[in-house]
Amino acid sequence: MQYHALSLARHGRGVTLLGYLQTKPHSDVLGNGNIRIVAISDLRPLQVGPKIFQYVVKVIAQAMQLLYTMLKIDQPSYVLLQNPPGLPSIAVAWVVCLVWRSKLIIDWHNYGYTIMSLIHGRNHLLVQIAKWFVWYEKLFGRLSDYNFCVTNAMKEDLWEKCSIKAVTLYDKPASYFKETPxxxxxxxxxxxxxxxxxxxxxxxxxxxxxxxxxxxxxxxxxxxxxxxxxxxxPALLISSTSWTEDEDFSVLLKALEDYEQYINDGVKLPSLVCVITGSADLGVCLHKSSSGLDLPMKVVDMFGCCLPVCAIHFECLHELVKHNENGLIFRDSNELAEQLKMLFLEFPTLEGKLHNFRRNLRASKQLRWDESWDQTVLPLLRQNE
Incomplete structure (x- = not known):
């Protein structure tokens, strides 16, 4: 959403950015005179009664707070929100658009119940209730004026299951993601x-x-x-993910243990130093989409730095990671360990596939966020002026 705000501001539009301030916004957002930040309080749930009661009370309180905050701001031409979280924000945004006669745009990244399943598990009562509330997302998706989504797979899913027509707006790296001198x-x-x-x-x-x-x-x-x-x-390895369970990270740990065994068996391999940096030799992504319909932003940023990746498989990953072209896709720790062995054999004297992957990324001249946004979103806004 900060990227959207910066793109709008870059074209001279005034932006009011609503959100929690648990983390500091990007410095470009803070320093932009066209962007006004309005903080929303993170309401803590009541510690009284069953969890489901606490959740219902919190949703009601959030709806009232959000409605009050949005009606206080200057009348907007558009209200752009990301889903999830959509409960209660989609309904509140729709009501505000009715009052202001504004256009509602939803940027779909996932479904609410699939994200909740990462936290509570698929069989949790809250997740089952949220799954039943898919009709809520469908309803307001149809009532919105425009819809964006992050993959072609999600675009097809929205149309087939929800009759929602969306435009694919892939996540792209910002211009400051680049190879480090x-x-x-x-x-x-x-x-x-x-x-x-x-x-x-x-x-x-x-x-x-x-x-x-x-x-x-x-x-x-x-x-x-x-x-x-x-x-x-040694070789520098960057590992990033949005895991919520220990077993997700254990895939990498097990692969590294197998890799160390190769070294102990006398295979000529470099030691690996795991660090989060833009100067790495290889990225490993353990992101697993909760719905199989979104893509890991972390890989997007790695590719912006021309960094090859090994990424764990899920349904639509091929829309970003091209196996044996800009990286490798693995399914378990054994396959990842074999890939590390193959990529780092004779490293750094011979970089083989690593060099080819990086060369392909450099040659691809991939779009940056600003270019992609200007091609996809800007024409839509201009045709309604």
Missing amino acids: LELQHRLYMKLAKVYEPFKAQYVTESVNSSAERSAFTEMDDKNGCVIKTKGR
């Missing part, structure tokens, strides 16, 4: 080496310049400031 990588590694042991120079097995400033991954000639990657460097 080697000099900046070196500065990062040297900073991290002061705190974290794996980044220190003792991990280097071979050096070109004995007087160079070194990290485990790079070294800088102290005379001319030239930075190179060390020949004996």
Whole structure:
């Protein structure tokens, strides 16, 4: 939603951004004079009575709070909201649009009950009730003026199951997701080496310049400031996901254990350093879509940095990750371990598929968010002016 707000502001439109302030908005949002932030209080549920009663009370309180807040702002031309969460926000937004004679736009990322199932489990009473409330999402999806969704799979699902006509607006990386220059990588590694042991120079097995400033991954000639990657460097692995259960992360842990066994068996493989950074050699994504209809934003950002990925399989992942073209798709820890072995064999002397994947990502000239938004959303807004 912050991306939407920035895109609207970039075209000179005034934006009122409503939401919780549990985390700090992006600095570009905070510094944009066309964007006004209106905070909504995160209402804590009553600790009285059964869970279902607490949830109902919270939904009612949220609806009243949201309705009051939205009716206080200046009259908008459009109300754009993301679903989920849609209860009670979709109904409230629809009522506000009736009052203001505004157009309602819904940006579909999933269904409410599938997200709740990640937290409570599929058989939980709240999830079953939320599943029954799919009619609520269907109703207001049909009543809205426009609908966007994040995959073609969701577009088809919305039409087949809900008779909702939507336009696919893929998540795209912002312009600041890009490959990190080697000099900046070196500065990062040297900073991290002061705190974290794996980044220190003792991990280097071979050096070109004995007087160079070194990290485990790079070294800088102290005379001319030239930075190179060390020949004996470990591999940098970035792992990201939106897991909610321990078994999701255990897939990666088990694969790393199998990878270490390959090393113990004498296979020539580098040690792996797991870290969250834009300077990695490989990304591993453990995101599993609750509905099978959305895509991992984390992979989108990795691709923005031309970073190849290994991603766990689900139904529509092929719309983003092209197996053996920009990354690999695995189904379990054993398959991931085999992929790590194959990708890092003889690393960093021979980077093989890793190099090919990165080259393909560079050559793809993928759209950035601003370009995609201008092609998909902007024409829709202009035709209604």
